[in-house]
Amino acid sequence: MIYANSPLKENLIEYGLPSISYRLSANYGLVEFATSSNSNCVDLFWPTVNICSKINHLTLPNQRVIYKNLYDFRKELAFFKNYRFEQINYNPNIHSEYIIYHIQFTPDQIQKQQHQQKENNIHKQSKSKNIF
DSSP states (O other): OOTTHHHHHHHHHHTTOOOOOOEEEEOOSOOEEEEOTTOOOEEEESHHHHHHHHHHTTSOTTEEEEEHHHHHHHTTOGGGGGEEEEEEOSOTTSOOSOOEEEEEEOHHHHHHHHHHHHHHHHHHHHHHHHTO
C-alpha cells in the first residue's frame, strides 16, 4: 500500500479525483470475535485491537507502524528481514506506554519496488499503444 501511493495518486488525478492518504498500523496478540444474530458482520475486540487503533494516529500519513508486541514476535519470521524498524519517539516530553516502530523497506527492497514500478509503467505504456 505504501509504495502504491504514488501510482494511485497519479491515477486519481488523471480522473479528476482527489488523492487519498492512509495510515497502516498492526499489532500481534489475542482477539475475540463477536457476531450478532441479526447481522453477518463480525466485530473484533480485545486489547490487541484497541492498541492498534490507538497507535494508528501516532504515525504520519502514508506510513505504517507496528506495536512492540508484533515487533518482538517478528524477530522469529524471515519475512521481516526485508524491512528496517525504527522506534518512534513521537513526543519526547510525554511518557507513553505505546512503544511503536516505523517500518521501512531495506534498500534492496526499495530497488526491487522501483524496478517493478518501471516494468509496470513500460507494460502499461505498451498496452495503451496496442489499443489503437
